[in-house]
Amino acid sequence: MDKLSLDNLQNLKPCVARPSYARGDLSPGIVHIGVGNFHRAHQAVYLDRLFEMGKGRDWALVGAGVRTADGAMRERLLGQDLLTTVVELAPEGHRARVTGAMVDFVPIAADNGPLIAAMARPSTRIVSLTVTEGGYYLDQHGAFDTAHPDMLRDARQPDAPGSAFGAILKALRLRRAAGLPPFTVMSCDNLPGNGHVAQGTVTGLAALSDQAFAEWVAANVAFPNGMVDRITPATGQREIDLVAREFGVDDAAPVLCEPFMQWVLEDNFPQGRPPLEDAGVTFTDQVHAFEAMKIRILNGGHAIIAYPAGLLGIEFAHEAMRDEQVAAFLHKVEVEEILPHVKPVPGTSLVDYLASIEERFANPDIGDRIRRLCLDGSNRQPKFIMPSVRDNLAAGQVPKGLALLSALWCRYCAGVDDQGQRIAPNDPDWTALNARALAAKHDPAQWLAMRDVYGAWGQDTGFVAAFAQALSALWSDGTRAVLARYLEGGASGA
Known part of the structure; x- marks a missing residue:
């Protein structure tokens, strides 16, 4: 088995694809904050292809981060010359490629000095982010949280900022003072209007200390919206062992993902x-059209099977x-209550x-866990499910399938499954959800x-009645019986 490194690239098995370009062929143009699995299975793969x-x-990547976990990832990647083995888990067979789009990974520091310096360089023209939805400091209404302790x-x-967004603002100030144009801030996170959300956080933080600078940022910095998609499970020892066993590569941080990949950008x-x-x-x-399609059909679909x-x-x-x-x-549920309310998408058949x-x-090789899909329903349901509920009700139709889904989520948050097994806390607001589910x-x-x-x-009135009927039936009859009645065309609780 070969330790992944630049020196060992030519020693890898023939079945492992690898870059034909040399590290010296690349120069940096993008600083990316948040070098997790999704970034390395998505943005980094597109750049490697290019x-x-x-x-x-x-336009090579410079990795960066602001958390302790980012420092651990940095050490793993530096130990293998910033290379990553990306394995596509196709049902007909697994495919591996070593990608080399990253040329540096700046040190992690409490004041983010190395990150700020990297973003302030003239060569940096894009700063991209995958910091998860929770990393944008949003309140319960989806607006910038002006009272968050990190932002204050x-x-x-x-x-000496501690957050990624504070570091972005410091770098923008340095560039402006040096007469350099601002970089583009490109969110690669899976959330609606991610460019608008990033802009709201950056300008909102700036306004807490310097309103005039906040206005300059709003007028001069680009925040393109984008839709990203690729199912990428977490990497554990199982995944590391798979890469070693099937491809003979000793990679401390491989990425396993589905073959499908999509990126839509303004x-x-x-x-x-x-x-x-x-x-x-x-x-x-028309990024918003692609985004709405994905959020309702894919992300909503995950919730429909999860609970x-x-x-x-x-x-x-x-x-x-x-x-x-x-x-x-x-x-x-998709055909009757979601697809009819998804607006047309250019060049795409919704069916x-x-x-x-x-x-x-x-796909049996992905190993995507149901528990992960059930995670954080309090944040996901309003974004992925309720838009379809709203559109059905506005059209005069009670969405009985989506009402049943809401009842299934409520029943799940009660903390015990149909077999009597305890469901471990699975939401940032689990304690409150659990108490509310038991009261419901x-x-x-x-x-x-x-x-x-x-x-x-x-x-x-109609949604309340459908929900109440479904929830009562779930408690009295169980999930199997309720699903059977719904699929037979009757009311889920009848």
Whole structure:
């Protein structure tokens, strides 16, 4: 078995693809904050494809981070010359490629000095981010949280910021003082309007200490919106062992992912960008249409299979798709209550997109855990499910399948599955959700009273009745019986 390194690239098995370009062929153009699995399976892969074509080689990545975990990732990657083995888990066979799009990884420091210096360099024209939704400091309404302690601290000490956004602002100030144009800030996180969200956090933080600078940022810094998609499980010893066993590569931080990959971007890069369209990225002024499609059909679909599977004791997504009831529940809700309210997407058939989603969910090699899909429902339900509920109700239709899904989520948060097994806490607000779910067993209105999730739609008479009926039936009859009645076309609680 060969330790992954630049010196050992030529010793790898022939089945492992590797860069034909040399490290010396590349020069940095992008600083990326948050070098996790998704980034290395997505943005870094697109850039690797581009470099392999002999294009855009002045846009190599410089890795960065602001958390302790980022420091651990830095050490692992530096130990293998910043290379990553990316394994596509296709059902017909696994494919491995070593990617080399990263040329540096700056040290992690409490004041973010090395990160700020990297962003302030003239060569840096894009700063990209995968910091997860929670990393944008949003309040319960999705707006910038002006009272968050991290943001208040950075507002008090803007020259020694602790957050990624404080570091971005410090670097922008340095560039402005040096007469350099601002870099583009490109969010690569999976959240609606990610460019607008990033802009809101950056300008919101700036305004806490310098309103005039906040206005300059809003007027001069580009924040393109983008939609990203690739299922990428976490890496543990199982994944490390798989790469070693199947491909003979000793990689301390491999990435395993599905073959499917999609990136849709607004073309808003004043200081230039790599020609990513040549590597398969879609540039369009209708990112919102692609985003709505993904959020409702894919992310919503994950929730639709997750909660019944979680109550039935199913561990993996592909096992849920093998369960006839769960798979049929997904298809029925999608076709009857979600697809009819998704606006047309350029060059895309929604029916074909749903079919691809069902195929992706059923991939047995991904190993995507149901528990992960159930995680953080208090944040995901308002974004992924409630828009479809709202549109159905606005059209005069009570979405009984989505009401049942809400009841399944409530029943899951009660903390015990249908077999009597304890469900471990699985939401940042689990204690409150658990108490509310137990109260809702006798008073369903307690659950729908969460206005940050349901808004005014939680008071809709038809939705309330469908939810209450489904929740009562889940407690009295169990998930199997309730799914069976819904799939037969009757009311879920009848």
